[in-house]
Amino acid sequence: xxxxxxxxxxxxxxxxxxxxxxxxxxxxxxxxxxxxxxxxxxxxxxxxxxxxxxxxxxxxxxxxxxxxxxxxxxxxxxxxxxxxxxxxxxxxxxxxxxxxxxxxxxxxxxxxxxxxxxxxxxxxxxxxxxxxxxxxxxxxxxxxxxxxxxxxxxxxxxxxxxxxxxxxxxxxxxxxxxxxxxxxxxxxxxxxxxxxxxxxxxxxxxxxxxxxxxxxxxxxxxxxxxxxxxxxxxxxxxxxxxxxxxxxxxxxxxxxxxxxxxxxxxxxxxxxxxxxxxxxxxxxxxxxxxxxxxxxxxxxxxxxxxxxxxxxxxxxxxxxxxxxxxxxxxxxxxxxxxxxxxxxxxxxxxxxxxxxxxxxxxxxxxx
Amino acid sequence: xxxxxxxxxxxxxxxxxxxxxxxxxxxxxxxxxxxxxxxxxxxxxxxxxxxxxxxxxxxxxxxxxxxxxxxxxxxxxxxxxxxxxxxxxxxxxxxxxxxxxxxxxxxxxxxxxxxxxxxxxxxxxxxxxxxxxxxxxxxxxxxxxxxxxxxxxxxxxxxxxxxxxxxxxxxxxxxxxxxxxxxxxxxxxxxxxxxxxxxxxxxxxxxxxxxxxxxxxxxxxxxxxxxxxxxxxxxxxxxxxxxxxxxxxxxxxxxxxxxxxxxxxxxxxxxxxxxxxxxxxxxxxxxxxxxxxxxxxxxxxxxxxxxxxxxxxxxxxxxxxxxxxxxxxxxxxxxxxxxxxxxxxxxxxxxxxxxxxxxxxxxxxxx
Numbered sequence: 011x012x013x014x015x016x017x018x019x020x021x022x023x024x025x026x027x028x029x030x031x032x033x034x035x036x037x038x039x040x041x042x043x044x045x046x047x048x049x050x051x052x053x054x055x056x057x058x059x060x061x062x063x064x065x066x067x068x069x070x071x072x073x074x075x076x077x078x079x080x081x082x083x084x085x086x087x088x089x090x091x092x093x094x095x096x097x098x099x100x101x102x103x104x105x106x107x108x109x110x111x112x113x114x115x116x117x118x119x120x121x122x123x124x125x126x127x128x129x130x131x132x133x134x135x136x137x138x139x140x141x142x143x144x145x146x147x148x149x150x151x152x153x154x155x156x157x158x159x160x161x162x163x164x165x166x167x168x169x170x171x172x173x174x175x176x177x178x179x180x181x182x183x184x185x186x187x188x189x190x191x192x193x194x195x196x197x198x199x200x201x202x203x204x205x206x207x208x209x210x211x212x213x214x215x216x217x218x219x220x221x222x223x224x225x226x227x228x229x230x231x232x233x234x235x236x237x238x239x240x241x242x243x244x245x246x247x248x249x250x251x252x253x254x255x256x257x258x259x260x261x262x263x264x265x266x267x268x269x270x271x272x273x274x275x276x277x278x279x280x281x282x283x284x285x286x287x288x289x290x291x292x293x294x295x296x297x298x299x300x301x302x303x304x305x306x307x308x309x310x311x312x313x314x315x316x317x318x319x320x321x322x323x324x325x326x327x328x329x330x331x332x333x334x335x336x337x338x339x340x341x342x343x344x345x346x347x348x349x350x351x352x353x354x355x356x357x358x359x360x361x362x363x364x365x366x367x368x369x370x371x372x373x374x375x376x377x
Numbered sequence: 378x379x380x381x382x383x384x385x386x387x388x389x390x391x392x393x394x395x396x397x398x399x400x401x402x403x404x405x406x407x408x409x410x411x412x413x414x415x416x417x418x419x420x421x422x423x424x425x426x427x428x429x430x431x432x433x434x435x436x437x438x439x440x441x442x443x444x445x446x447x448x449x450x451x452x453x454x455x456x457x458x459x460x461x462x463x464x465x466x467x468x469x470x471x472x473x474x475x476x477x478x479x480x481x482x483x484x485x486x487x488x489x490x491x492x493x494x495x496x497x498x499x500x501x502x503x504x505x506x507x508x509x510x511x512x513x514x515x516x517x518x519x520x521x522x523x524x525x526x527x528x529x530x531x532x533x534x535x536x537x538x539x540x541x542x543x544x545x546x547x548x549x550x551x552x553x554x555x556x557x558x559x560x561x562x563x564x565x566x567x568x569x570x571x572x573x574x575x576x577x578x579x580x581x582x583x584x585x586x587x588x589x590x591x592x593x594x595x596x597x598x599x600x601x602x603x604x605x606x607x608x609x610x611x612x613x614x615x616x617x618x619x620x621x622x623x624x625x626x627x628x629x630x631x632x633x634x635x636x637x638x639x640x641x642x643x644x645x646x647x648x649x650x651x652x653x654x655x656x657x658x659x660x661x662x663x664x665x666x667x668x669x670x671x672x673x674x675x676x677x678x679x680x681x682x683x684x685x686x687x688x689x690x691x692x693x694x695x696x697x698x699x700x701x702x703x704x705x706x707x708x709x710x711x712x713x714x715x716x717x718x719x720x721x722x723x724x725x726x727x728x729x730x731x732x733x734x735x736x737x738x739x740x741x742x743x744x
Binding site for chain 2: 017018019020021023026027029030031034035038042054056058059060062064066067069071072073074075077079080081082083122123125126127129132133134135136137139140143144147156157158159160161162163164165169171173175177
């Protein structure tokens with residue numbers, strides 16, 4: 011990063027994380043031991059900090075726990091369905107919780123609570139404010155993560171942010187790194203539904219061009235998103251999973267960041283990819299190709315993870331015992347490329363565009 | 378709270394906390410045990426949740442720790458000195474950390490880390506963004522609370538929020554409740570400096586009407602605020618303190634909320650109150666009374682706490698051993714009134730106005 015005050019570079023989020031944040035906070039992980047002054051029993055060690063660039067930070071606590079902590083702000087320029095009047099205040103409160111507990115799930119931890127920041131505009135009535143808080147409460151109940159506190163107060167507009175906390179057994183936190191060549195790459199459910207919802211509703215197609223049940227499922231992907239909390243706990247407890255990330259930035263972004271962090275390539279097998287009926291319906295209705303929607307900028311909160319092939323059966327059984335399932339969709343490779351093996355056998359780069367904050371082509375990128 | 382959709386009541390923050398938030402999240406504290414499915418060793422219990430309405434939530438972890446978690450959003454309508462150009466982007470990053478670790482200090486816990494949400498407007502350059510992050514980093518270093526992660530990305534304007542984490546020994550977390558009649562009420566340092574700074578700089582008095590060193594101290598109360606982290610750790614470790622709160626909403630608000638939560642009254646003794654030279658200087662310069670500034674809406678991050686009289690000497694010695702000090706300023710009483718005993722012996726209500734978000738007299742209050 012240049013220190014020149016005349017430098018007007020405005021990088022996007024991934025570039026700032028890589029070029030600025032990771033440098034400023036370099037060397038934290040594994041090197042910080044905290045709170046040792048009282049006694050050795052209360053020593054807390056930072057396993058993964060800001061430099062780890064993962065979904066959450068991880069602390070090694072005393073006793074039999076690691077603490078996992080992640081923070082997500084949700085009301086950005088992406089919340090178009092709220093502005094279109096398709097989501098209400100209850101829904102955005104609900105969404106705030108789902109987005110935050112998804113980060114805990116992606117670390118293989120079980121949520122223990124969430125703290126929420128709810129700042130409201132001067133014209134927000136008590137009734138509307140209570141709707142936001144009820145959305146938060148109900149999502150917390152669904153995901154077994156009580157809202158334990160936070161900060162409320164005024165602002166120019168509704169601002170929603172939160173921090174989720176989770177615990178796992180020592181050494182069981184799952185990171186983006188850790189996948190090894192030969193590992194099976196898996197997915198907890200079909201992707202592209204939230205992106206398809208955005209395409210459908212923003213197209214102005216509110217009439218019944220698709221079946222009502224599909225329309226309901228599309229809207230539910232934003233109004234009642236399902237964070238894969240039970241699946242995340244199962245992955246973490248199993249002790250056999252080598253890497254994990256959620257698909258909140260899209261399937262392409264999730265697979266590519268696991269590959270980059272792990273130093274492996276990935277081959278995704280098109281014929282093994284689960285396709286949601288709603289995504290097919292929207293693509294048919296709007297004459298869109300399916301694969302870019304499934305891989306691209308779609309906030310689905312599914313989990314992508316890797317597991318050694320000789321542990322795949324064990325993990326499948328552990329999932330089944332909890333009434334859960336996942337789908338093997340590909341394989342990690344020693345070759346560094348991340349590709350899709352199409353139905354015709356040809357390998358191509360993953361389709362779709364990963365979500366990037368400020369993905370403005372006029373914005374220069376830091377060098 | 379009325380469920381009538383025609384109800385346009387817009388209550389202020391304390392009313393919403395009392396009438397809406399505390400009801401929606403009623404009955405959490407002491408009644409939630411989390412993550413028991415793995416084994417009893419990993420059970421985590423919620424000691425204080427959103428219903429406790431304290432500075433932080435408290436979890437009982439396994440091992441020898443309680444986990445303390447609090448969240449503060451800082452860029453509200455109050456950040457006038459930034460808009461006046463007296464604070465820069467580094468300063469507001471620094472402030473974000475100080476405000477958040479102060480909540481940990483107020484719980485008697487030692488910080489172990491902070492997660493930060495930094496959302497920036499499209500025109501913020503990499504240089505300016507890095508200044509915010511460097512302010513965060515340097516404050517984290519000062520208060521021994523590493524910035525371990527969070528969320529960065531775009532927004533319409535700069536939005537800063539954070540969550541601080543701390544640990545203390547089981548049962549050692551300090552709450553607003555717990556003060557008993559006869560307890561000595563104490564303060565870690567003079568209050569009113571941040572409020573005096575606001576009065577001084579907003580008056581347009583930028584020329585040297587007060588001594589340069591006073592001007593510097595006034596600005597430093599916002600640019601380099603000192604969260605009382607070492608004092609908070611000392612209070613928590615001591616095991617003799619019965620209640621604690623920081624003065625981030627002003628001294629009057631802190632004393633009154635300890636009194637209300639504890640079911641006691643408080644008599645503050647004017648002759649024992651520490652007066653900062655800068656506050657006197659500003660009051661003289663602007664012809665303002667001193668006491669309303671010292672008690673009112675001034676974000677000083679000092680700690681107010683109570684201690685039984687027979688433990689006062691022990692606590693003073695523990696502080697002195699760490700090179701720290703505090704000031705006894707009054708006493709908790711069985712009579713419920715919270716009053717100031719003036720120099721002339723008369724008792725009057727505490728002067729000053731406590732900070733209230735949206736303290737707009739045109740806004741109706743919930744009944």
